[in-house]
Amino acid sequence: MTILPWQTAHWTRLQASRQRGALAHAMLFCGAAGLGKRAFVQRFVHGLLCSEPTDGEPCGQCRGCLLIAAGSHPDLALLSFGLRKDGVQRSEIVVDQIRELSARLAMNSQFGGWQVVIIDPADAMNAAAANALLKTLEEPATQTMLILLADAPWRLPQTIRSRCQRVEFQLPAEAEALAWLQAEGVRHPAEALAAAAGNPGLAKAWAEEGALERRQEVRKDLAALAAGRGQPTDMVKRWLDNEPAQRLWFAAQATADEIRARSTAATGPLASAMDIEALTHWYAAANRTREALRGPLRGDLLLLELLAQWR
Ligand SMILES: [Zn+2]
Structure with a gap:
């Protein structure tokens, strides 16, 4: 676990705040999935609970570090999806979980240092849970730190976002x-x-995981359809069997490239017969279809409708 190059500025800033004793009691770590924010938060929190950190890095040997490694540090709690009474995992974080957490934070830390709670994914809190959390945020206790992790922070109520210090991971150069x-x-x-x-x-x-081959295949499929070769029905089956959402992402991307190429040349790399307006519509439809795949409609029909429109 190392700090990634695009994270170093955040790390330096947080450690400077720590040294000044100016860390916020509530922080929202957000940014697209894939930028390593969870590993970053773990490292930051481990350093916080370590009794001999070096530049914020945990020592790995003190009692705090050993307890964290064993997953049993009494002053660190992770709140995520709980189980329903029938044992099925919930798809949202519910109010009872937040109440439990607030009760815990109201008590003193056992080791006399920070008491840390991580809510992940915080954007999965339902409205009642978010309301309950707001109360805890309004009355922060000393030496408690609430960390919210979210890929989609805009789903959180503004009242919560405004009470957290935001640490946002951006795409690097x-x-x-x-x-x-x-x-x-x-x-x-x-x-x-x-x-x-x-x-x-x-x-x-x-x-x-072989996505680049999939991306090439999608481009080849679209070029074949544009040339009047290949059957949409065959493609639907192939796409549906293997990462359909990712393929639609690549299809939309290929369409965006096609549109861009038209500004300087008569035809794009896919040699699509559609004009820019039709390509723009198709691009939007591909993204809508990608979203719709998560819903109750039949994926094969959604894909067929989309691919049948490609020229
Ligand atoms: Zn340590």
């Missing part, structure tokens, strides 16, 4: 991301980064 991917041994780093729209963590994960 392209050169920095490429250098990191190269150091990580990712083959075709530029292609992987383009596929992941500049997100290096996602680029690495995708490159390792």
Whole structure:
């Protein structure tokens, strides 16, 4: 676990606040999935609960560090999806969980240091849970730290967001991301980064699980359809069997490239017969279909409707 290059500024700032004794009691760590914010938070919190940290880094040997490694530090709690009475995992964080947490925070820390609670994913709190949390945020106790982790912070009520210090992870500059991917041994780093729209963590994960081949296949499929070759029904089956949402992301991306190419040339890399307006519509439809795949409608019908419109 190392601090990633695009995280160092946040790390330095947090450690400076720590040394001044000016850490916030509530912090919201947010940014796209794939930028390593969870690992960052873990490291930060471990350093906070370590009795001999160096520049905020945990020593790994003190009582606090050993308890964290064993998953049993009494002053650290992680709140995530709980189980319903029938044993099924809930898809949201509910008010009872927040009440339990508030009761816990009202007590003193057992080791006399920070008492830390991490809510992850905080954007999965339902409205009642968020309301209950607001009360806790309005009356912060000394030496307690509430950490909210969210990929989609805009889903949190503004009243909660405004009471947290925001630590937002942004996409790094392209050169920095490429250098990191190269150091990580990712083959075709530029292609992987383009596929992941500049997100290096996602680029690495995708490159390792064969997404780049999938991306090529999607482009080949769309080019074949534009040339009047290939059957949408065959493609639907292939796409649906293997990462359909990711394929739709790549299809939308290919369409955006096609639109961009038209500004300088008569035809784009896919040689689509559609004009820019039709391509723009199709791009939006591909993104809508990607969202709709999570819903109750039949994926094969959604995909067929979309692919049948491609020219
Ligand atoms: Zn330690």
